[in-house]
Amino acid sequence: MxxxxxxxxxxxxxxxxxxxxxxxxxxxxxxxxxxxxxxxxxxxxxxxxxxxxxxxxxxxxxxxxxxxLFMEKMMKQEKMLQEVLSELSKIEETSSDKKIEKILNHVRKELSCLV
Incomplete structure (x- = not known):
């Protein structure tokens, strides 16, 4: 950096x-x-x-x-959150269940606030 x-x-x-x-x-x-x-x-x-x-x-x-190590921990957490958000998007793309899509969308919005 x-x-x-x-x-x-x-x-x-x-x-x-x-x-x-x-x-x-x-x-x-x-x-x-x-x-x-x-x-x-x-x-x-x-x-x-x-x-x-x-x-x-x-x-x-x-x-x-x-x-x-606060900065190091923050950067690791941000990276993990980005990975989780990416995985949620992949699941949402492959899901055909509207209820699951709605839940995933809500979880993504909540997690996005942390990034």
Missing amino acids: EKNIKVSMLCEIYGKLLTDKQLEILTDYYNNDLSLSEIAENNKITRQAVRDIIKKGENKLLELEEKL
């Missing part, structure tokens, strides 16, 4: 465990696509300070994921 996407996802999951400043700067850098210079200017700090905050924030997020 691309680093920018991974860090952005980790911010969504663990962002509340970072300092307000770390979360703000990581969000500006990864989600708002601001440069180190722009972030430094907005926060009235040096580019090096921005870089240090980003590095510390990234390390904290990676450490949390390494210990808690």
